[in-house]
Amino acid sequence: MNGNPYLEAFAWLGDPTHWSGPSGIPMRTLEHLGYTVLGVAVAALIAIPLGLFVGHTGIGKGIAVTAAGAARALPTLGLVTLFALMVGIGLTAPMLAFVILAIPSLLAGASSAVESADPATVDAARAQGMTEWQILTRVEVPLGMPLIVGGFRGATVQVVATAMLAAYVGNGGLGRYIFLGLGSQDYPQMIAGSVLVIALALVLDLALLLTQRLTLPRGTRPA
Amino acid sequence: MSIHSTRRHLLGALGLGGVALGAAACSSSDPFAEEDGAGGGSSDGGGSADAGTIVVGSQAYYSNEIIAELFAQVLEKAGLTVDRQYQIGQREVYLPELESGALDVMPEYTGNLLQNYEPDAESASPEEIHSALSEVLPDGLRLLPFAQATDQDSYTTTSDFASSNSLTTIADLAGLKDLKIAANSEFEVRPYGPEGVKTVYGVDVTVVPVEDGGGPLTVQALTDGDVQLADLYTSDPAIIANDLVPLEDPESLILPQNVVPVVSKKVDDDAAAAITTVIEALSADDLVELNRRSVEEQASSADIAKGWLGEKGLV
Numbered sequence: 001m002n003g004n005p006y007l008e009a010f011a012w013l014g015d016p017t018h019w020s021g022p023s024g025i026p027m028r029t030l031e032h033l034g035y036t037v038l039g040v041a042v043a044a045l046i047a048i049p050l051g052l053f054v055g056h057t058g059i060g061k062g063i064a065v066t067a068a069g070a071a072r073a074l075p076t077l078g079l080v081t082l083f084a085l086m087v088g089i090g091l092t093a094p095m096l097a098f099v100i101l102a103i104p105s106l107l108a109g110a111s112s113a114v115e116s117a118d119p120a121t122v123d124a125a126r127a128q129g130m131t132e133w134q135i136l137t138r139v140e141v142p143l144g145m146p147l148i149v150g151g152f153r154g155a156t157v158q159v160v161a162t163a164m165l166a167a168y169v170g171n172g173g174l175g176r177y178i179f180l181g182l183g184s185q186d187y188p189q190m191i192a193g194s195v196l197v198i199a200l201a202l203v204l205d206l207a208l209l210l211t212q213r214l215t216l217p218r219g220t221r222p223a
Numbered sequence: 224m225s226i227h228s229t230r231r232h233l234l235g236a237l238g239l240g241g242v243a244l245g246a247a248a249c250s251s252s253d254p255f256a257e258e259d260g261a262g263g264g265s266s267d268g269g270g271s272a273d274a275g276t277i278v279v280g281s282q283a284y285y286s287n288e289i290i291a292e293l294f295a296q297v298l299e300k301a302g303l304t305v306d307r308q309y310q311i312g313q314r315e316v317y318l319p320e321l322e323s324g325a326l327d328v329m330p331e332y333t334g335n336l337l338q339n340y341e342p343d344a345e346s347a348s349p350e351e352i353h354s355a356l357s358e359v360l361p362d363g364l365r366l367l368p369f370a371q372a373t374d375q376d377s378y379t380t381t382s383d384f385a386s387s388n389s390l391t392t393i394a395d396l397a398g399l400k401d402l403k404i405a406a407n408s409e410f411e412v413r414p415y416g417p418e419g420v421k422t423v424y425g426v427d428v429t430v431v432p433v434e435d436g437g438g439p440l441t442v443q444a445l446t447d448g449d450v451q452l453a454d455l456y457t458s459d460p461a462i463i464a465n466d467l468v469p470l471e472d473p474e475s476l477i478l479p480q481n482v483v484p485v486v487s488k489k490v491d492d493d494a495a496a497a498i499t500t501v502i503e504a505l506s507a508d509d510l511v512e513l514n515r516r517s518v519e520e521q522a523s524s525a526d527i528a529k530g531w532l533g534e535k536g537l538v
Binding site: 081084085088089090167168169170176179180183184186 | 405407408409411413431432433434435439440443444447449
């Protein structure tokens with residue numbers, strides 16, 4: 001290896017032959033984004049209703065917090081390997097792992113969003129004759145929306161940074177550049193893949209940060 | 224450069240699969256149990272031990288340690304005193320030790336050792352690799368004959384796929400459509416990868432990257448039928464366990480890695496002859512079976528070696 005691998009990584013990124021075809025950067029980035037969106041979406045289907053329920057009723061709060069904390073500690077590569085040994089190579093195994101990775105942030109976001117609503121406001125809503133469902137959907141969720149989006153933000157950044165593991169078991173995504181670069185001692189390619197993952201994570205984080213700002217309810221925005 | 228390959232080390236580091244367990248089992252033998260072999264006047268490490276003591280080393284790789292133990296036991300049978308120095312790390316460490324005479328016998332692999340001295344060496348027949356290697360070896364080191372047993376990459380398939388398509392060699396794959404091989408992603412850019420197999424054998428194959436270095440996920444992709452081929456090490460016990468067939472490579476597309484002993488000057492002709500009896504008996508299937516006993520039965524290298532040498536009538 002001659003020269004500076006970091007500079008060569010940027011040369012690699014600038015090479016037009018790396019920007020076309022099924023293994024080109026646009027396609028691999030799209031795959032990577034697809035895995036991330038799918039993983040977070042499936043996790044949200046489970047974690048958001050559960051988080052709202054726990055936050056509103058307080059039922060099972062201890063269990064939810066403990067389970068989410070434990071799930072955070074699971075090593076994702078281990079999960080990918082474990083699931084792939086059960087269901088074979090392909091997208092199912094990494095997707096299961098990404099869902100497990102995304103659930104804690106989403107669950108915590110949704111339950112704390114509901115809990116964060118001012119008890120006086122909730123009591124006022126109840127005194128006006130709102131049903132529990134109306135209190136949840138018209139008061140607690142709109143007030144807590146930035147925290148729910150914050151949960152999505154945390155989950156998305158974690159999954160996008162981990163989605164390279166899809167390539168460990170025969171899938172695409174930006175992980176292909178990282179594993180190929182690592183295995184063939186082509187470090188510029190490996191660094192280029194990492195830079196792309198970092199860039200994608202930053203873009204998604206920024207987009208969700210802006211969404212978070214926009215969802216601040218009127219009247220609660222700082223002047 | 225690692226002794227074997229990055230992927231095997233990665234596998235070990237991740238603690239996946241039985242290979243790592245096997246390695247651990249082999250290396251956990253009691254160091255004090257070997258004291259009597261070292262003889263009275265042995266100094267602690269460095270320099271040559273007793274004039275009559277042969278120091279046998281091995282790589283930090285369970286299969287290599289088993290082969291070293293085979294050599295050690297036939298040397299003892301020949302009446303020599305043996306000092307075992309197993310699980311030595313990298314070539315960068317043990318090759319200078321061999322040259323200095325601190326180490327006398329090391330089991331090696333022809334292709335990798337040749338590339339250690341000549342990084343651009345291309346694949347050739349096992350005989351050609353062996354003779355090229357004997358020319359580049361530094362003064363003071365001697366290369367003994369090589370074994371039929373190898374520890375190298377392979378195009379391996381299931382016995383069902385092999386029999387239904389009458390496959391014996393890689394060349395028989397020519398003409399088959401939609402062939403997929405499970406391998407680490409660097410297989411794509413290796414000389415024996417898709418481009419090489421197209422040039423040498425006219426076979427079209429696409430790589431399905433499975434990054435566990437020929438480990439359980441790669442084997443499973445093959446047995447599940449996700450792929451028709453997998454890049455496994457020819458000495459992998461999973462080949463027996465899953466009734467797999469490594470396809471023959473008559474054109475030496477893949478750099479041969481035959482087992483070969485490298486010895487110092489202290490190994491005289493009688494000692495070399497003893498080691499050569501092991502080499503002559505060690506077939507490809509034998510090496511797989513030796514590895515299987517380590518991985519599946521967690522037997523110690525000493526017991527595995529003793530059993531095999533007994534079967535072959537060598538001790």
